[in-house]
Amino acid sequence: MINEYEKLLVGLDDVDWAGLSHAYRSAEDVPGHIRTLCGSDDEAREQAFRSLFSSIFHQGSRYSASPAAVPFLARITVAGPAAAREDAMWLLTRLAIDWHDEYDVTTGINVTGWRAAAAEFGPEQLLPWYDEQLAAATDPDKRAQAQELRDWVAAGNSPDSRWSALQSYDAVLAELPGLLVLLDDADARLRTRITYLLAWFPEFAATSLPRLTALAAHEKDPVTAATALLAAGLLGHASMARDITPYLEAEDPLMRWAAATALIRLAGLGEAPVDPGPLGRAVAELAAAARHPFDRVTDYCEGDLHAHIERTLHDLPPGPDPAAVRETLDACLPRIVWDHYGFRTRSAIEKLFPAPQPHPSPHYADLATAQQQLLSDLAGHRHDWLIRSSADRLRDRGLPHTRETLQAFVEAHRTA
Structure with missing residues (x-):
């Protein structure tokens, strides 16, 4: 242990970890892993993070040990070793909200509903x-x-996952005042991470919203600024639309996309009418992003730009040109960057390949552009399970249905 970090772990041994549990029963190993995060052994630190992710946050589940770990992770995020701070911040975020929780990347988190549901199963x-x-x-x-x-x-x-997850959410909520210093951190990635985290705490919005709007206006890092603008859109009220609209003219396309996404969310609140002109402009920006995606993305929707655009347009209030919306959705359809449950992938296969391919199957070069894009994205996808979960639909349409055959099918055109 490096002595300068000992102060971050005050109280760690006072917690009754043996009386708490995680995915592998007793949580007695948790303090050792937390202590290792403050050590100088990089390999041991990485292993400690892996162990914590798989135990106190096991496939999205939270346990009695999860909220107990939060204060120490928060301290490490603020003042721990440089190599540990970002991972600690990401673990805090996952302990607060995860894909199983009652939040939506386009409409925000429903804390009131979550609390009401959890209260029934305490x-x-x-x-x-x-x-x-x-x-x-x-x-x-x-x-x-x-x-x-x-x-x-x-x-x-409680065996109810909503109740146990809410305990971790509330533990992170209690740490937010101390985490606000990260908005001024020299590390842009930490500024981005805390900005993303704040988006999911409407009960803290009176404090965070002014900081987020200021960050969107003055932040030099485009990803951090876009993340802040989206967070402000998720936490704000319909009256904020007039403050968001000028960003549709921003120089950076990432900021224009963030402004468009935020504006559509605010318009969907229905609290006050939003000028149809900016809404149409917002749809145009989403269309441009779908056709010409940028390399830099935010953490929203797991960084999947096209899925985020698609979900945003499904929440679009009436008004903008339906043909423009349909064209944008069509551009998003074949793009599979991250698909947690595989629903988008299977839907895209069914829509783009409504009937089996003729025999013998056409070459990759003979397919429509959207069909090529879908198969190319699947061939290069980072998760093989996504292809396996869609294999039956690919097979039924006479298409390659394994990673290897998909890659060979796509590469045959590239090397021809």
């Missing part, structure tokens, strides 16, 4: 039911199991 509400199950159990093995579950709930746990 330990106090569930304990009487577990008491009943224990009282009714007569078989010794079943009674022992019922006793263990009843004691676990009595200790302040």
Whole structure:
């Protein structure tokens, strides 16, 4: 341990980690991993992060140990070793919100609904039911199991994922005042990360929104500025549309896309009419981004620009030219950058290849441009499981249905 970071871990050993749990039962290993984050061994630090991601944030699930780790991760993010700060920030973000939680990249987070749903399944509400199950159990093995579950709930746990995730969300909410210093950090990536995190805390908006709008106006890093503008759009009210609209004329296309996305969200609130002129301009910017995507992207929608545009347009209020909207959606259809559940991919296959290909199958060069784009994106996709989950649809249409055959199909045209 490097002595200069010891102060960040004050209270770490006072937590009853043995009484807490994570994905692999007892959380006794968590303090060791957190302590390793402040050490000088890069390989050990990376392994500690991997262990924390897989234990206190296991495939999106949060546990009783998850919120207990949050204060220490927040301290490391603010003042820990340079090599650990960004990863700690990202873990904090994942502990706060994840793809399973009640938030949407185009409309914001529904904290009120989340709290109401979670309240129905808190330990106090569930304990009487577990008491009943224990009282009714007569078989010794079943009674022992019922006793263990009843004691676990009595200790302040709930099997409901919304409830357990909300505990971590609230733990991060409590740390936001101290994390605000990151908005002025010298590291642009940390500024971007805290900006993205703030977008999902409407209960903190009175404090964060002025900081986010100022950051959007003055930030030099385009990704950070665009992230701030989108965050302001997610947290703001319809009256903010007039403040967002000028960014549609920004020099940077990433900022114009962010302004268009934010403006459509604000217009969708329905609190006040939004000038149809800027809305039409917003659609035009989304169309331009779909046709000519930029390399720099934000963390929203897992960095999948086309999926984000598609989802934004589905939330578009009436007014803009339907033909322009349809053209933009068509441009997004074959672009598969990140598709968490595979729904977009399977839908794109069905729409772009509505019938089986003739036999013998056409060459890649003979396909329509959109068809080529889809197969090219799949051939180069970073996750092989996405191809496997769509293999039956590809096979039914007489198309290559494995990564290897897709790559060979695409490369045959490139090398011809």
